[in-house]
Amino acid sequence: MNYPGGIKKNIITIKDINKDNINYKNRGMNLEEDLNITNRYYKDQGIAYIYKKPTPIKVVKANFENGKRVITEAYYSEPSTTDYNGIYKGNYIDYEAKETKNKNNFPLSNIHKHQIEHIRNIVKEKGICFLIIRFTSLNKTYLLKGIDLLDFIDKNQKSSIPFNYIEEKGYQIKEKYLKRLDYLEIIDKIWRKL
Amino acid sequence: MNYPGGIKKNIITIKDINKDNINYKNRGMNLEEDLNITNRYYKDQGIAYIYKKPTPIKVVKANFENGKRVITEAYYSEPSTTDYNGIYKGNYIDYEAKETKNKNNFPLSNIHKHQIEHIRNIVKEKGICFLIIRFTSLNKTYLLKGIDLLDFIDKNQKSSIPFNYIEEKGYQIKEKYLKRLDYLEIIDKIWRKL
Numbered sequence: 039m040n041y042p043g044g045i046k047k048n049i050i051t052i053k054d055i056n057k058d059n060i061n062y063k064n065r066g067m068n069l070e071e072d073l074n075i076t077n078r079y080y081k082d083q084g085i086a087y088i089y090k091k092p093t094p095i096k097v098v099k100a101n102f103e104n105g106k107r108v109i110t111e112a113y114y115s116e117p118s119t120t121d122y123n124g125i126y127k128g129n130y131i132d133y134e135a136k137e138t139k140n141k142n143n144f145p146l147s148n149i150h151k152h153q154i155e156h157i158r159n160i161v162k163e164k165g166i167c168f169l170i171i172r173f174t175s176l177n178k179t180y181l182l183k184g185i186d187l188l189d190f191i192d193k194n195q196k197s198s199i200p201f202n203y204i205e206e207k208g209y210q211i212k213e214k215y216l217k218r219l220d221y222l223e224i225i226d227k228i229w230r231k232l
Numbered sequence: 233m234n235y236p237g238g239i240k241k242n243i244i245t246i247k248d249i250n251k252d253n254i255n256y257k258n259r260g261m262n263l264e265e266d267l268n269i270t271n272r273y274y275k276d277q278g279i280a281y282i283y284k285k286p287t288p289i290k291v292v293k294a295n296f297e298n299g300k301r302v303i304t305e306a307y308y309s310e311p312s313t314t315d316y317n318g319i320y321k322g323n324y325i326d327y328e329a330k331e332t333k334n335k336n337n338f339p340l341s342n343i344h345k346h347q348i349e350h351i352r353n354i355v356k357e358k359g360i361c362f363l364i365i366r367f368t369s370l371n372k373t374y375l376l377k378g379i380d381l382l383d384f385i386d387k388n389q390k391s392s393i394p395f396n397y398i399e400e401k402g403y404q405i406k407e408k409y410l411k412r413l414d415y416l417e418i419i420d421k422i423w424r425k426l
Contacts (some may be wrong), residue, residue: 077277093284112303128358164322
């Protein structure tokens with residue numbers, strides 16, 4: 039941001055960050071909002087308990103002020119797990135939610151290397167694991183099983199997943215009123231052991 | 233910390249914080265270390281996938297420096313969930329690990345109100361949920377089921393759980409060599425559905 043007199047303002051507040059999100063990640067906020075509403079509904083109805091994990095932050099420096107620890111230098115770490123996890127019918131459930139403006143593919147740069155490892159570990163231990171991908175330009179949201187994500191990555195040396203693959207292997211999540219994005223309806227159908 | 237000339241140093245680095253932990257929370261570091269070793273063993277052997285969640289931090293201010301977001305003011309939030317969770321035989325597993333120097337009781341101030349709510353939600357949804365409590369002065373570590381913690385809280389207006397209650401209702405975790413604190417051995421015995 040440039041100010042009169044050439045002074046460059048580089049201090050931003052959380053309000054600015056949120057504003058920033060509204061400008062650049064509008065649909066992302068909506069997907070998160072939709073999932074929060076859905077998960078609150080699941081919890082209130084005793085259907086499932088699924089929650090968002092804290093954002094990983096690496097603390098470098100901290101002060102003591104009035105007996106309270108204030109962090110004065112820290113950085114957002116690359117996520118080593120996914121955003122959401124919890125319990126559904128006693129089972130471990132875990133997913134990452136992402137959106138893209140692309141119409142023809144989902145860029146794999148959205149999923150970090152450590153997150154792929156995390157998904158691999160969950161699949162291995164028989165947890166319920168998937169991605170929720172929203173194509174904002176198409177206004178369509180899909181559930182893609184973790185195993186189908188891994189299968190694509192292991193068999194292809196590509197930087198993105200074609201929309202066709204997601205449409206074929208994935209399951210479209212219909213938007214509803216109370217259960218905004220009722221992804222458990224799909225889980226009921228496709229996870230045999232439930 | 234007071235320095236010669238009366239200058240008060242209140243800037244501490246992570247190295248200092250770790251040093252601080254060694255001085256004041258020695259046993260706590262050991263319990264965490266023991267659990268990390270145990271969980272790594274479980275993971276490597278394909279027994280279970282259990283990991284530590286990120287510490288919740290509330291970010292207040294952030295700068296941009298060389299295109300990177302640097303957090304310049306943040307605070308440790310009160311935890312709303314537990315420290316560890318993961319999958320064991322497909323089931324959701326979740327626990328909080330705490331240690332006390334007390335010999336006769338475990339102070340409930342160690343467990344925050346939101347964490348109690350979290351435990352309640354897990355028990356309701358049939359997840360495997362417990363506390364791991366180490367009595368450092370007695371050199372004994374116990375597993376106490378979430379339901380027994382809730383039962384105590386709901387029936388008593390006390391600020392701590394007597395050691396007797398934990399000894400009676402809980403299960404002592406024996407220290408081993410590779411599986412340092414083999415708490416899953418206890419879970420196998422007490423969780424009927426496994």
